[in-house]
Amino acid sequence: MAWVALVVAGLCEMMGVYMISKYNDAKSTKNLVLLIVAFTLSFAGLAYAMETLPMGTAYAIWTGIGAAGGALLGMLFFNESKDWRRIVCIGLVFRAAIFLKLLS
Amino acid sequence: MNKQWLSVVIAAFFEVGWVIGLKHAGSVLEWIGTAIAIFVSFYLLIKAGENLPVGTVYAVFVGLGTAGTVCADSLLFGEPWKLAKILCIFVLLAGVVGLKLVTGESKDQEVNG
Numbered sequence: 001m002a003w004v005a006l007v008v009a010g011l012c013e014m015m016g017v018y019m020i021s022k023y024n025d026a027k028s029t030k031n032l033v034l035l036i037v038a039f040t041l042s043f044a045g046l047a048y049a050m051e052t053l054p055m056g057t058a059y060a061i062w063t064g065i066g067a068a069g070g071a072l073l074g075m076l077f078f079n080e081s082k083d084w085r086r087i088v089c090i091g092l093v094f095r096a097a098i099f100l101k102l103l104s
Numbered sequence: 105m106n107k108q109w110l111s112v113v114i115a116a117f118f119e120v121g122w123v124i125g126l127k128h129a130g131s132v133l134e135w136i137g138t139a140i141a142i143f144v145s146f147y148l149l150i151k152a153g154e155n156l157p158v159g160t161v162y163a164v165f166v167g168l169g170t171a172g173t174v175c176a177d178s179l180l181f182g183e184p185w186k187l188a189k190i191l192c193i194f195v196l197l198a199g200v201v202g203l204k205l206v207t208g209e210s211k212d213q214e215v216n217g
Contacts, residue, residue, distance in 0.1 A: 090159065
């Protein structure tokens with residue numbers, strides 16, 4: 001169950017990042033509420049998963065799914081740059097963040 | 105550094121604040137501070153996303169927040185430093201600086217370039 005919660009939390013985080021773009025496109029209450037709900041569910045899922053899974057592992061997987069997925073959605077739906085240098089740099093930041101959490 | 109990038113960096117500082125809060129807050133006052141830090145960091149994050157690609161903003165936010173938390177753990181709570189951690193922080197900063205260099209001033213430039 002913890003693993004399912006963790007993956008769902010990662011997907012909610014992806015959704016939250018997507019909603020930030022959406023909200024900046026159209027500042028409606030609906031978009032803001034969806035943004036808050038997505039991040040709240042995401043944190044709740046992460047907290048639940050961390051009760052049983054090691055914190056470093058849980059956080060690393062959560063960040064990986066959410067931030068990489070969010071960047072991917074931005075490229076697909078919001079015309080964000082697909083420049084290979086940008087993809088390499090985002091990859092470096094994620095990998096460093098994941099390793100840092102696994103180390104601590 | 106322009107205003108948008110500065111707000112991402114400040115957002116990451118507040119992120120470190122609320123991560124510490126979630127772990128260590130005990131009193132009502134500390135929980136209120138944690139809630140305010142969450143609000144400020146996400147407010148700045150959304151603001152920065154107005155002019156910078158959100159994928160980049162979020163990556164930098166998460167990355168700097170993680171590096172900041174690791175530093176805070178060592179400086180404030182006595183976690184030992186490890187060489188591997190320091191190396192990771194350098195790689196992370198290299199990625200952030202790289203992103204800053206390849207990202208245009210506004211979204212329009214991004215799309216055209």
